[in-house]
Amino acid sequence: MKNQLSSWLFFRSYSVIAAGILIVALALDSLLLWLLPDNQQSSAERYSAEFAFIELILAGEGEEPGAVSRLFETMQPTLEEAAGVPVSLYEVAEMGDQQAFLTALRSGTVQTFIDGNSQEILYRMLPSGEQLIALGPLPAPPVSQASVETLVIVSYYLLVALLLFLWLRPFYRDLSALRHAASQFGRDDFETRVAVGSNSSILPVASSFNKMAERIQYLVTAHRDLTNAVAHELHTPLARFKFGLEMIPKMEAGERLTEHLNGMKSDVQELEELIDEMLTYARLSEDNLQLQLHTVRLNDWLKLQLAQYRDSQPPVLLNVKPEDDLTAVAFNPELLARAIHNIVRNCLRYAVTEVTVSCLIRAGEVKLCIFDDGPGIPEADWQRVFEPFARLDTSRDRQSGGYGLGLAIAKRILQRHGGDIHLAEHSPQGACFVLSWPYN
Known part of the structure; x- marks a missing residue:
């Protein structure tokens, strides 16, 4: 029964902590999704419509780079207003030796570049393969994803720490009560008992301590009472025997002396019987008696x-x-x-x-x-x-x-x-x- 109770308290404590950590994680994950609903899309995906619109406008002049450049100079303010970000047109020759970057652009994908101000710029190659469209620097989002994720991670650890504190605080309090009770008991205060709640994690330990304390208190009290009683019971026949010894020199040989000696023998027999009874009681009190x-x-x-x-x-x-x-x-x-x-x-x-x-x-x-x-x-x-x-x-x-x-x-x-x-x-x-x- 004690082992079952200990196992149940351990399983309950473990379940509470595990469930608490899981709830905290799920709650913060839901908060992260609520704060960053659009951050599931990359910048290239968010500005794909703007790239398509610009390409559609510039396609009216065909693929001849000079005509595209002249139309872009005329339409740049309008394109920037429509895109909401700066729009630039670059010649492939201006990229110099950025061959890996150009190769990625020729695959038709949008490439991201971070400038010296840590701002994002998007590049896409026009169908002619001779010119690039650049959008950016893009405006920083009101709340950066990195900041939100950092905040959520910090919040997670803080909440887990708080959860552990709330769990460990009563545990520490009960252990302190047990330590204080053990200290008091060691100072011969045998009335000391450990008082913990029925839901305490150390309830089996406290119960065992209290039972041990009750047993020790009983043994100490019984030993003291038995010692006092034995001293009292032995005192009477010993006193009579001592008195008898003092009277012997004053008596003459005869019937009275014989009667007196028989009384002293009875006192000795009484002492033997009392000692035998006490030894029997002590033997029956031994825990290992079989x-x-x-x-x-x-x-x-x-x-x-x-x-x-x-x-x-x-x-x-x-x-x-x-x-x-x-x-x-x-x-x-x-x-x-x-x-x-x-x-x-x-x-x-x-x-x-x-x-x-x-x-x-x-x-x-x-x-x-x-x-x-x-x-x-x-x-x-x-x-x-x-x-x-x-x-x-x-x-x-x-x-x-x-x-x-x-x-x-x-x-x-x-x-x-x-x-x-x-x-x-x-x-x-x-x-x-x-x-x-x-x-x-």
């Missing part, structure tokens, strides 16, 4: 796990469907057994008459529900109960309330199976823990 899954019949396995509560008060009941007896599902039996026992024992502390375990297997998913009929858990605390060392009842001590890691470990185990655990409504009262995971 579970060994086994395929077992879940109903039979549940009956075996709950057999140890056969004589418990209140009783633990199992509610399964007969059609699921033959269904085999995959999971890690050791870890899942620990999760179930942690929850069942939690429910037994508060149940009034019974604890019930039900199982539902549907469409590749297993759903276990463990609920009691005790006072229940306020909905506002449904998420907090799964946090390490969380205790809703502050009056509970280690004998009744454990270490506050049981539910946190159970949640980690379900997450390692690709599932989750949450609390749900239970009528008329009590807590309902729902464990679900995909088994195929």
Whole structure:
């Protein structure tokens, strides 16, 4: 999904730039055609009618050069007025050694010559082959084609530059926001997030950064809370053990000393259990942890796990469907057994008459529900109960309330199976823990 989003944003950005450049090019091309509609014709083509008119007038005297020259001297003002440009008559002999130029003229074409003032002069040879008609210097057009083309080219590059600026400006702004957020995050401001628009080109990068920031913030916060909680939990048994060591020299050998030593042994055992619980929670938090899954019949396995509560008060009941007896599902039996026992024992502390375990297997998913009929858990605390060392009842001590890691470990185990655990409504009262995971 992330790769598809990145590809789509890249393709969209590329399409916008390509379409913008194409639109600019087409618009300026249309403008060029509008400004220079007549410049598609050369000067020779535009003055072809004038050459034909002059030749027609001079042809009345035949092809004898002297007669043509005399008629031209008489008609020159009239011809110039009709042509709108200066008209001149030259003898071929006056061209000297311009043989290439004369050869081109003898082919019947109009030849162009640019004089010293950069003005255009048109030449055409009369049918006699002895004389040339020259039109020009031609007047410069109001707007030269070269100037218009130069203006259009400059406008094209300016518009493309503007288009790129408009595209790069939000891109640079978003990159600056990302750089600032990374800088703030590096200064331990873990609340920093990158805010970009839904159409931003760096949206995938910003989303990845925000997810990374959330993950790091969670880990840092969890590490700090866990460190504080561990220090608190270790402080109590260590304080009792230290007090016990100080009291030993003051006691005489006997039953009281033995009882005191047994209490110190209990403190040591409590420390060992707490450390074991913390190591288990830390191991389940490792991202590279690989579970060994086994395929077992879940109903039979549940009956075996709950057999140890056969004589418990209140009783633990199992509610399964007969059609699921033959269904085999995959999971890690050791870890899942620990999760179930942690929850069942939690429910037994508060149940009034019974604890019930039900199982539902549907469409590749297993759903276990463990609920009691005790006072229940306020909905506002449904998420907090799964946090390490969380205790809703502050009056509970280690004998009744454990270490506050049981539910946190159970949640980690379900997450390692690709599932989750949450609390749900239970009528008329009590807590309902729902464990679900995909088994195929």
